Amino acid sequence: MACIADNGDPKLDIPPHFPAMNYPENNQSNQDRVDLGRKLFYDPILSRNNDISCASCHKQSLAFADTAAISPGTERRLGNRNAPTLANVGYNPTVLFDGFLETLEKQILVPIQEHAEMDFNIVEVSKRMKADPIYVAMSKKAYDREPDAFVITRAISAFERTLISSHSKYDAFLQGKKKLNAAETRGKNLFFDRLQCSQCHGGFNFTDFSVRNNGLFPIYADSGRMRVTQLETDRDMVKVPTLRNIALTAPYMHDGRFKTLRDVLHHYESGGGKHPNKSAVIQPFTLTEAEENDLIFFLKTLTDKQFITDKRFSKPKK
Ligand code: HEC
Ligand code: HEC
Numbered sequence: 001m002a003c004i005a006d007n008g009d010p011k012l013d014i015p016p017h018f019p020a021m022n023y024p025e026n027n028q029s030n031q032d033r034v035d036l037g038r039k040l041f042y043d044p045i046l047s048r049n050n051d052i053s054c055a056s057c058h059k060q061s062l063a064f065a066d067t068a069a070i071s072p073g074t075e076r077r078l079g080n081r082n083a084p085t086l087a088n089v090g091y092n093p094t095v096l097f098d099g100f101l102e103t104l105e106k107q108i109l110v111p112i113q114e115h116a117e118m119d120f121n122i123v124e125v126s127k128r129m130k131a132d133p134i135y136v137a138m139s140k141k142a143y144d145r146e147p148d149a150f151v152i153t154r155a156i157s158a159f160e161r162t163l164i165s166s167h168s169k170y171d172a173f174l175q176g177k178k179k180l181n182a183a184e185t186r187g188k189n190l191f192f193d194r195l196q197c198s199q200c201h202g203g204f205n206f207t208d209f210s211v212r213n214n215g216l217f218p219i220y221a222d223s224g225r226m227r228v229t230q231l232e233t234d235r236d237m238v239k240v241p242t243l244r245n246i247a248l249t250a251p252y253m254h255d256g257r258f259k260t261l262r263d264v265l266h267h268y269e270s271g272g273g274k275h276p277n278k279s280a281v282i283q284p285f286t287l288t289e290a291e292e293n294d295l296i297f298f299l300k301t302l303t304d305k306q307f308i309t310d311k312r313f314s315k316p317k318k
Helices: 029-040 110-113 122-130 133-143 149-162 169-174 182-194 261-270 287-299 306-311
Strands: none
Touching: 029 133, 029 149, 110 122, 122 133, 122 149, 133 149, 182 287, 261 287
16 A cells, blocks of 8 residues: 655755654655645534634634634634644644643544534544545545545644744844844843743743643642643643744733733743742742843744745645
């Protein structure tokens, strides 16, 4: 059985300061797989009532996040977490705030089945696809088989792995193509040196991919990683989010509690609430308003306009 169709790898914008991306052995990428995944990502047939697609909550113009604190799913039902960006999601060693699920392929089942998201069943999605000759042809071309759970989970993941954001002003600065202005430079120094934000939000993707507690509350309504592991040491621990495109992805934190970046900074300035699992790195500090502005100017250099307008990631014509 041919597993890889032969029209080549999709062109990815992976610059030298990014690591290579690992693909699972059973889902090497090619353009047919990405095209099928892109079509599915934008298609409401994934939801029971044909009303919600992945893109309903992950919007390209917002770096594949959303402006709602909690994005409504089918029949306007609400879950309990904020939709994160999908920029560079193919690099994440784990997905979801729990920091537990290892692959994008497995994650696809979550929104399809969740009562407050698509409230559907992947077998039923394959039946709908099988009734559509375009999907049958695309599925055969990409994976040499009829539409089924294997094809759906792998194709959408192949598309997600192409969502690379590497054209922010800060990337251009790292490549010596652009200079940061004085305010952005002061903000950068606060971020990396004085405030040590980079202890958690470090590396090429502004996260070390660890799970941490940054002291939002003394008691969390959402127990984070403990939800899956049942371990007390994981209580209220969540995956450190990337800060790429952060100016586009308000509101902030797992529950979308902060509307602005300034609100986020005020949280960190306070040192957060008392919590047994709070990271020792989170300590109170004082910033002047001018310093807050500098740090926000720096965070805005992580916005990637090319990423949010790239036609390869937008809704396909058919
Ligand atoms: C109703 C809104 C909604 C829909 C529809 C939705 N998502 Fe999400 N997505 C979320 C929320 C909320 C989270 C965070 C959930 C969590 O961490 O438990 C999330 C998390 C994710 C993540 C994890 C990102 C990371 O860095 O950890 C991926 C990947 C993802 N969604 C992809 C998809 C795909 C693919 C679809 C369509 C099959 C989809 N989502 C449909 C709201 C939605
Ligand atoms: C100890 C690790 C740690 C340090 C240090 C840290 N953060 Fe965070 N940060 C987190 C975690 C964990 C979250 C997610 C918390 C949640 O949603 O419950 C987060 C969330 C954020 C968010 C919201 C992201 C989003 O998509 O919603 C921003 C913005 C942010 N941090 C900026 C900063 C800045 C600026 C600093 C330095 C002043 C900093 N962080 C220091 C761990 C850290």
